[in-house]
């Protein structure tokens with residue numbers, strides 16, 4: 001018997017037969033199923049995942065490990081191969097994924113790719129309809145999210161925006177924080193899936209609110225990283241050990257996990273990519289636009305954004321966002337050479 005997570009308590013908008021949630025390991029899951037994943041009710045709806053990048057890959061992997069019936073798509077197909085070898089199905093377009101699934105997640109780079117995949121040629125909207133749901137977990141601006149919502153909902157399907165706080169490691173560990181907004185029914189329906197991929201979820205009301213919350217968080221984060229970079233370089237310049245700075249910071253009121261996880265490699269000029277610098281700059285740009293839309297001044301974020309733009313111009317787009325320190329180094333060198 002096919003089991004759906006969309007059970008009888010869900011709204012009449014969802015055109016799915018009421019069935020009992022039961023364990024269903026349909027795919028040959030060869031890898032370890034974590035006790036945490038087992039402890040969560042195994043939802044057995046057909047789930048699609050579009051965008052198998054740094055974040056999409058571990059998120060999809062966690063769904064698979066939990067026994068979810070998963071179908072994946074990525075523009076670069078080879079990135080789907082590890083998931084396919086673990087039992088995921090593959091479809092050659094977002095449209096075909098959406099058509100074959102009850103709920104489809106999308107984790108895409110930026111507003112343009114989120115739009116293209118949602119309702120471009122062979123986009124997911126072509127395969128959506130009543131009884132289905134689309135959950136966009138990409139970081140985009142509110143207007144883009146509303147545009148996508150409009151196209152998805154015009155098919156009769158439900159829409160939820162659900163950008164995530166947390167990076168590659170939290171995604172691997174199922175410790176993301178979902179910032180959701182949109183159809184409450186869909187939020188409730190996909191709750192067990194969000195719980196597989198994350199440690200908490202917030203429902204923030206109308207579409208656009210999840211996107212805005214995510215941009216505010218990443219605006220703060222981008223400024224924090226720029227400021228931390230300045231501190232590391234100043235420490236070195238005055239003859240102090242930056243490793244000691246990392247230890248001091250980690251014990252005080254400004255402690256944040258990103259300082260102790262990224263600080264030691266930044267000191268060695270190493271930037272293994274967890275959160276690509278180009279995405280941090282995109283988020284600062286979108287946050288500045290958000291602030292401008294309500295006439296709020298954000299001078300610190302604006303200054304940080306300029307640094308990330310310089311870092312991009314130095315070819316650091318695909319490095320971790322902590323490589324922003326290199327933009328400061330070049331500024332310092334430039335002023336010393338004057």
Ligand SMILES: NC(=O)C1=CN([C@@H]2O[C@H](COP(=O)(O)OP(=O)(O)OC[C@H]3O[C@@H](n4cnc5c(N)ncnc54)[C@H](OP(=O)(O)O)[C@@H]3O)[C@@H](O)[C@H]2O)C=CC1
Nearest residue numbers: 051052053054055075076108109113139167168274275279
């Ligand atoms: N990395 C992180 O720490 C976090 C990232 N985010 C956000 O999540 C989203 C994804 O980030 P992340 O996984 O790091 O990024 P990646 O760059 O690793 O992945 C981006 C994904 O988007 C796809 N893509 C890009 N352009 C297009 C296009 N034109 N058409 C179709 N697909 C496209 C890529 O496909 P392809 O493989 O073919 O290039 C890939 O699947 C971003 O919005 C980012 O801001 C949110 C929280 C944390």
Ligand SMILES: O=CCCC(=O)O
Nearest residue numbers: 139165166167218275
């Ligand atoms: O959007 C990226 C967020 C990264 C993080 O929260 O650590």
